[in-house]
Amino acid sequence: MTKILLDVVNVTKTYTIGSKLRNKSKDKVHAVNDVSFHLMQGETLGIVGESGCGKSTLGRMLVSLEEITSGTVDFDGHNLGKLGARKIRPLRKRFQMIFQDPYASLNPRRQIGKIIEEPLRIQGVSREERRKRAMELLEKVGLDANSYSKYPHEFSGGQRQRVVIARALALNPELVVADEPVSALDVSIQAQILNLFHDLQEEFGLTYIFIAHDLGVVRHVSDRIAVMYLGKIVELAGADSLYDSPAHPYSQALLSANPRMDTDETSTRIILTGDIPNPINRPSGCSFHPRCPIAKDKCRSEEPPLVQIGIRQVACHFPTI
Ligand SMILES: Nc1ncnc2c1ncn2[C@@H]1O[C@H](COP(=O)(O)OP(=O)(O)OP(=O)(O)O)[C@@H](O)[C@H]1O
Numbered sequence: 001m002t003k004i005l006l007d008v009v010n011v012t013k014t015y016t017i018g019s020k021l022r023n024k025s026k027d028k029v030h031a032v033n034d035v036s037f038h039l040m041q042g043e044t045l046g047i048v049g050e051s052g053c054g055k056s057t058l059g060r061m062l063v064s065l066e067e068i069t070s071g072t073v074d075f076d077g078h079n080l081g082k083l084g085a086r087k088i089r090p091l092r093k094r095f096q097m098i099f100q101d102p103y104a105s106l107n108p109r110r111q112i113g114k115i116i117e118e119p120l121r122i123q124g125v126s127r128e129e130r131r132k133r134a135m136e137l138l139e140k141v142g143l144d145a146n147s148y149s150k151y152p153h154e155f156s157g158g159q160r161q162r163v164v165i166a167r168a169l170a171l172n173p174e175l176v177v178a179d180e181p182v183s184a185l186d187v188s189i190q191a192q193i194l195n196l197f198h199d200l201q202e203e204f205g206l207t208y209i210f211i212a213h214d215l216g217v218v219r220h221v222s223d224r225i226a227v228m229y230l231g232k233i234v235e236l237a238g239a240d241s242l243y244d245s246p247a248h249p250y251s252q253a254l255l256s257a258n259p260r261m262d263t264d265e266t267s268t269r270i271i272l273t274g275d276i277p278n279p280i281n282r283p284s285g286c287s288f289h290p291r292c293p294i295a296k297d298k299c300r301s302e303e304p305p306l307v308q309i310g311i312r313q314v315a316c317h318f319p320t321i
């Protein structure tokens with residue numbers, strides 16, 4: 001029977017920014033605002049939203065790379081915020097993050113094999129074992145054995161992403177948080193890498209959080225999708241329901257930004273206008289109201305809570321159900 005691997009309850013991240021000089025007030029950036037969801041073992045949750053909506057900040061909190069301002073993240077029954085550095089160390093190998101800019105994390109002067117072995121070296125695995133495991137991982141991600149002694153600049157973007165995936169899998173993690181893992185790749189290569197993620201999940205029973213700007217990218221790899229706007233989840237639903245019948249005007253707008261290939265519904269497209277509001281000064285009421293095509297008076301004064309409606313959760317006073 002599958003279990004809840006990750007339980008996220010009312011998680012918030014606030015950054016304090018501004019001058020440290022006297023008489024200068026500091027601003028608070030509400031990067032992630034009261035986010036709750038759970039993730040079953042073996043499941044993939046896609047997280048989508050425009051730039052700055054808090055996806056990476058949330059992802060980093062889930063793997064304990066960012067301090068949580070309030071709320072709890074439970075990984076397999078362990079409250080990550082409450083564990084000290086010593087107790088969290090053995091848990092760290094059970095979750096891994098693939099960073100938004102993976103190339104920056106590949107040391108250009110290190111051989112690919114050594115890069116993949118790095119997490120094993122930190123864990124004190126012997127040289128022979130490390131090499132054996134790196135060879136295995138190269139094969140798993142579709143790179144040949146000669147890649148071991150090559151350097152990052154000798155690889156294409158798609159191949160480098162395979163290296164990053166191999167390194168993330170070196171310690172046999174259960175949860176992988178992949179932050180925009182294909183956004184820098186050509187569309188044809190994106191499909192190959194998404195297939196690789198899928199195959200590795202089948203083989204190793206991995207649980208994924210898959211972050212992307214684009215709903216189309218996460219649709220085929222996700223069981224469920226959470227749509228974020230200004231630090232909050234505004235809709236959470238099964239991938240197909242969300243894609244076929246989004247209930248929140250923002251989800252509808254995100255989908256319209258990526259016209260579907262299988263319909264000719266161009267006349268119903270919603271175009272997002274206006275800039276993304278600043279997370280320092282969130283609009284009153286529903287924070288999407290300045291850009292929402294169907295906003296009414298109530299939207300400007302009352303913040304809609306995220307509520308269960310049928311098989312989905314939506315934060316909107318007037319959802320399309
Ligand atoms: N260390 C920090 N200090 C201050 N503000 C930060 C910090 N990190 C992130 N932010 C702010 O928090 C908000 C959320 O940022 P985050 O990087 O999580 O967004 P994102 O959804 O991942 O965006 P993108 O799609 O561009 O990667 C942004 O307004 C960002 O400027």
Ligand code: SF4
Pocket residue numbers: 248249250286287288289292293294295296299304315316317318319
């Ligand atoms: S609550 Fe109002 S402004 Fe917000 S998304 Fe729904 S209709 Fe639009």
Ligand SMILES: [Mg+2]
Pocket residue numbers: 055056057100179
């Ligand atoms: Mg990001």
